[in-house]
Amino acid sequence: MTVNDLHTWQSLPAAQQPEWPDSEALRKVLADLASYPPLVFAGECDQLRARLGAVARGEAFLLQGGDCAEAFDGVSAEHIRNKLKTLLQMAVVLTYAASVPVVKVGRIAGQYSKPRSKSTETRDGVTLPSYRGDSVNGFEFTAEARIPNPERLKQMYNASAATLNLVRAFTTGGYADLRQVHAWNQDFVRNSPAGQRYESLAKEIDNALAFMHACGVDPEEFKTVEFYSSHEALVLDYETALTRTDSRTGDLYDVSGHMVWIGERTRQLDGAHVEFAAKVRNPIGVKLGPTTSPEEALTLIERLDPEREPGRLTFITRMGAGKVRDRLPTLVEKVTASGAQPVWICDPMHGNTFEAETGHKTRRFDDVLDEVKGFFEVHRALGTHPGGIHVELTGDDVTECVGGGDEVFVDDLHQRYETACDPRLNRSQSLDLAFLVAEMYRGH
Ligand SMILES: O=C[C@H](O)[C@H](O)COP(=O)(O)O
Numbered sequence: 001m002t003v004n005d006l007h008t009w010q011s012l013p014a015a016q017q018p019e020w021p022d023s024e025a026l027r028k029v030l031a032d033l034a035s036y037p038p039l040v041f042a043g044e045c046d047q048l049r050a051r052l053g054a055v056a057r058g059e060a061f062l063l064q065g066g067d068c069a070e071a072f073d074g075v076s077a078e079h080i081r082n083k084l085k086t087l088l089q090m091a092v093v094l095t096y097a098a099s100v101p102v103v104k105v106g107r108i109a110g111q112y113s114k115p116r117s118k119s120t121e122t123r124d125g126v127t128l129p130s131y132r133g134d135s136v137n138g139f140e141f142t143a144e145a146r147i148p149n150p151e152r153l154k155q156m157y158n159a160s161a162a163t164l165n166l167v168r169a170f171t172t173g174g175y176a177d178l179r180q181v182h183a184w185n186q187d188f189v190r191n192s193p194a195g196q197r198y199e200s201l202a203k204e205i206d207n208a209l210a211f212m213h214a215c216g217v218d219p220e221e222f223k224t225v226e227f228y229s230s231h232e233a234l235v236l237d238y239e240t241a242l243t244r245t246d247s248r249t250g251d252l253y254d255v256s257g258h259m260v261w262i263g264e265r266t267r268q269l270d271g272a273h274v275e276f277a278a279k280v281r282n283p284i285g286v287k288l289g290p291t292t293s294p295e296e297a298l299t300l301i302e303r304l305d306p307e308r309e310p311g312r313l314t315f316i317t318r319m320g321a322g323k324v325r326d327r328l329p330t331l332v333e334k335v336t337a338s339g340a341q342p343v344w345i346c347d348p349m350h351g352n353t354f355e356a357e358t359g360h361k362t363r364r365f366d367d368v369l370d371e372v373k374g375f376f377e378v379h380r381a382l383g384t385h386p387g388g389i390h391v392e393l394t395g396d397d398v399t400e401c402v403g404g405g406d407e408v409f410v411d412d413l414h415q416r417y418e419t420a421c422d423p424r425l426n427r428s429q430s431l432d433l434a435f436l437v438a439e440m441y442r443g444h
């Protein structure tokens, strides 16, 4: 297949695309992007597909997480380090409890584009185009900032490259050493009110590490970490410009990230996003909300994973805590009966958003936890593998979601409400979730 074969999506309806005011400026930007070096290698995408194959077979667990919307001014060593540190801490706890490898994938280095429920936003009687992510327009509520500017796609490429560069340095340069990550978890358990109830699990991990150390076990795997990038493949012009033919196989890879997913608002079976994703060899995710029918899920498998290759397709279910026990079983049952073996993971964020009385868009930690519980219950009852979680989180101490062991109250939301789009779990809530999911997994 060549890059020319990719363009079939252009004749199909493409939801949620920016309305660029200057098509010549867009054309020039896309031509430049198409000449830039890849951000990831095809071989790395294959390796992730193999790792996800293990998840599909029930031999590994997937932890996927990061910002709802990355922002260009968030490309700093501090933000990236905090996010990575939180994900690594979560992964250690989950690895111990699940006793299987945890595949670590960030919503990072490319998560700059957002689908929106409404194309405009009104404040105090003024209506402007909605903010669609830093790759498209500015967050500031002014007419000028909200005009889509294709130069931002180049900024997205550069921000992704800088982020990936630091992530690669952190994960291979000693920062991610298992003992250090465990020491951070011990600090969390010792020093935070939220952490204290996990003392016994942290102690068990400590004993296991001490035992291995005493035996002289110190493998290379303890010192570095395999970490992958992912984002929603939303702005198809960008994703197409970043697609290359792999010289080894002649297959197409979207080299803007290791894994890309199709969102709940863009997964139309006859739409452009499914058509694009069907052409590239990356591992593909698809969000499935509560209205998804088993027939839709089966057609998505047919389109995106006709060979039924474990690891190629991940279904990211986001039903809402109140619906997961009702909607998920039929989907999993029918897909399993068809012989397909996708990875099933739970996004407990997007079905649980509501507006607090203060006007902030928020989520309750208890709802997030309850959706994960429901997800585990359904898979246990059906004998299928609850393959992982997909979470919007940050390593910073923001106040965007309510609840958690170090409780955030509705009246606290204004203090550090920093997200550009949806509310994220803060560092303490994320670790809380990891320990609680770990306990659930052990129950399993
Ligand atoms: O992250 C997901 C969506 O982009 C987000 O939930 C849309 O938010 P909106 O309903 O405010 O547009």
Ligand SMILES: C=C(OP(=O)(O)O)C(=O)O
Pocket (backbone or CB within 6 Å): 068, 115, 232, 262, 263, 264, 265, 287, 318, 350
């Ligand atoms: C838009 C998102 O979610 P969904 O497509 O599930 O609404 C997202 O994960 O950023």
